[in-house]
Amino acid sequence: MNMPATKMDIETATPAGPAAPVVAMTPKRPPRSETYARMARETAVRVIPPLVVVALLALVWELICRRAGSALPPPSKVFKDTKELILDPFFDHGGIDKGLFWHLSASLQRVALGYSLSAVAGIALGVLVGQSVWAMRGLDPLFQVLRTIPPLAWLPLSLAAFRDGQPSAIFVIFITSIWPIIINTAVGVRNIPQDYRNVAAVVQLNPLEFFGKIMIPAAAPYIFTGLRIGIGLSWLAIVAAEMLIGGVGIGFFIWDAWNSSHISEIILALFYVGIIGFVLDRLIAGLGKIVTRGTAQN
């Protein structure tokens, strides 16, 4: 009885007749409208909560400052007072009577210059301190003391040295933002895994190649943490420095507005300062994300 049964098994196991046609299946793609709807939903989830909070805050502010005799203007008045500045940021009546665009761009130029210098010098010093034990022993205590000096405390000294507002402001940016860059770079360099150093040693990379091919990519996440803190600090420092040195710049614009009792203009300027600080921070963070794409440990 066993035999036929086995035979039958074999027969059923072998494919009978023509094989079933192979149908190429394309993965089902959701209709385009659906993807858009989902994207819109995701954006809404991110955008709506902060908008609601801002609207509520504005409402509270309006209610508090609305009554006559209040020291600060309500948002409606701020908008009414500064409408011209908002709508035409590009006017230039000579001197410091310029649109907000020019003030902001002057400040940004100072920051760009001071910050670039501090990025280059900070990474170089950080590499030195991270790489050499003696450099660390000699320089680290110095850095730890110098970095606690408030930005504006440097200003009189740099004015004395440079005898001009412009380079003094740039120096203040430089000296403010360099410390976190040095310290983070040094930590990053010190934390390069021994494995990578061994690889470099076996391949016999020279110091320059080691710097470019191993050290910078390996320390990049740390370096960018330093750069990000640095850009934040330099934007903090520039407004304060410009208040003192005068000339075109958002800091002096605020000071000037205070002297002329244009409180609404101060509020508008603060709004711009905040937005630009945020954008700068995101810019460096985004750059870091691109540069350190491959560095993440696996």
Added chain:
Amino acid sequence: MTAYLKLDHIDKIFTRGAASTEVLKDISLTIEKGEYVSIIGHSGCGKSTLLNIIAGLTGATTGGVLLENREVNSPGPDRAVVFQNHSLLPWLTVYENVRLGVDKVFARTKSRAERDAWVMHNLNLVQMAHAKDKRPSEVSGGMKQRVGIARALAMEPKVLLLDEPFGALDALTRAHLQDSVMALHQKLGNTILMITHDVDEAVLLSDRIVMMTNGPSARIGEVLEVPLARPRKRLELATNTTYLKCRQRVLEFLYERHRFVEAA
């Protein structure tokens, strides 16, 4: 017997503050050209330290390493290392990782196109050419180790140093990679020195097995010849009496005479 690689009375003492520990004591060994030698011992016996000394990554306290009768005391591509944890640079692709060494070693002797072809040739040897544009994080552990081997081979080392190259891999991948290394050794005739703690791996791959005693002050306890013809087949060896005898000898050494004593 011509000494191609010679370890000459190597002692290694680590000093930390006032305390010093002697890790290796009087290690002498000669390795012929084309030979496959394994160093086996319990963990902590200093086998990795010994490999680092040969690679030039660590200095010996006394004694030295001679390669073709010349003393070597700094790292170089003539003693390429395959590291235990692959040590590929995560920001470079598979191709770029191999290319890094090739560009340095053959900077003057090979043109750009030749170097490119040489990288691809070595990736082909380890069957990784298909993944040349992937980053290390995108390939499996076994594949990473293959790339590590390709990177070392591409430097055309006089001695290939393998530091527990299969230790971090699962058993099946390990067997597969061992076969690959055997085939490469057969094909290219490299001189290979491998650190391992796997008895089967040592017997299967080696011409000689160097057994180390437990540290501190680890010495070479015994050197065993493995008189098995090549090419060796894993399955056939499973019942081969010579294989089993060699395996027995190593096991006896490791688990009877020099049993690993857990530090109290």
